[in-house]
Amino acid sequence: xxxxxxxxxxxxxxxxxxxxxxxxxxxxxxxxxxxxxxxxxxxxxxxxxxxxxxxxxxxxxxxxxxxxxxxxxxxxxxxxxxxxxxxxxxxxxxxxxxxxxxxxxxxxxxxxxxxxxxxxxxxxxxxxxxxxxxxxxxxxxxxxxxxxxxxxxxxxxxxxxxxxxxxxxxxxxxxxxxxxxxxxxxxxxxxxxxxxxxxxxxxxxxx
Numbered sequence: 001x002x003x004x005x006x007x008x009x010x011x012x013x014x015x016x017x018x019x020x021x022x023x024x025x026x027x028x029x030x031x032x033x034x035x036x037x038x039x040x041x042x043x044x045x046x047x048x049x050x051x052x053x054x055x056x057x058x059x060x061x062x063x064x065x066x067x068x069x070x071x072x073x074x075x076x077x078x079x080x081x082x083x084x085x086x087x088x089x090x091x092x093x094x095x096x097x098x099x100x101x102x103x104x105x106x107x108x109x110x111x112x113x114x115x116x117x118x119x120x121x122x123x124x125x126x127x128x129x130x131x132x133x134x135x136x137x138x139x140x141x142x143x144x145x146x147x148x149x150x151x152x153x154x155x156x157x158x159x160x161x162x163x164x165x166x167x168x169x170x171x172x173x174x175x176x177x178x179x180x181x182x183x184x185x186x187x188x189x190x191x192x193x194x195x196x197x198x199x200x201x202x203x204x205x206x207x
Contacts, residue, residue, distance in 0.1 A: 023149065023180040024064065026098045027161070032056040036088030038078045045079065048170070053077060058175070060092065064106050064146045065175045068136040071108040075137065078171035080165060090163040090174070097159045098181040102149040103127050106176040109138040111168030115177075118160035126156055131168065137175055149180055 039053035051072040058074070065074050078085045103126070103158070107113055113129040127150060132138045144149040161179060165172035 017162065023101055023182050025178045026094055026096075026100070026181045027060045027179040028062055030095060031093040032059050034076065034088075035090045035091065036078065036086075036134045037082060037084030038076060038088065040082045040085065041079050042081045047072070050075075054175070056090070059177050061176075061178065064139060064177070065137040067138060067143060068130050068134060069172060069175075070136055071173040071192060073172040074106075075175045077108075077171070078165075080170040080172060088164070088172070090177075091173050092161040092163070092177060092179070094159045094161070094179065097157055098179075099155040100126070100179050100181050101155050102151040103147055103165075104139065104141075104146065104149055104176070104178040104180075105129055105174065106137055106139040106146070107174040108168070108172060109114075109136060110132045110167050111172055113172070113174070114166045116162040117156050117158035118162070119158065123162055124136045124156075126152070126161070130164075137173070139176075145172070155181075157172075159186065 034056050034195050039048055039051070054074050054076050056076060057078060069075075071077060076090065079090050080086055080088070103115055103125075105113065105115070107129065109132050112131050114125065115127045115129065116123040117126045118124075129140050132140055132143055134143055141150040144187065161177070163177055
């Protein structure tokens, strides 16, 4: 009887339209490369003290800073006016091609940023991330909800993303970059089959 219930539940999950629509963060655990100079302040900066740059991997670990955390704390940060930092960019290798539907980014509040995607030949604009206000680290698109996705008008297909600072006071920082795709039905089916096999295996061991 239990086997039948397990099978019925998983089959229902596999063929549920709502289950197919759940987006996943495909940037989670991706390879991140920092290009340029980071963690150096201009001479005479109003900001003082030595604050280390966070490891690049933290940008795709799924964790956000508390809102309004000081821009250099627990972030990848740079001062654009410093030699070697003018053209800083952060490249995220997703490891496979995905049809992306949207993004979430947490970055310094009073700066604008840009996410671009690689189409195989060129970097193309994906999201112009606006100044948001509020001081320190703030999530876009919704500072009050770290789970709200900025939805693209049309999905984009890519395996690489590039993040840059494009406007503001020149003091840039970012703590989290997420990119979302909707799994293909076939992918969900394979996952469901694997879960079904595991469930039945555990059940058979108890009999």
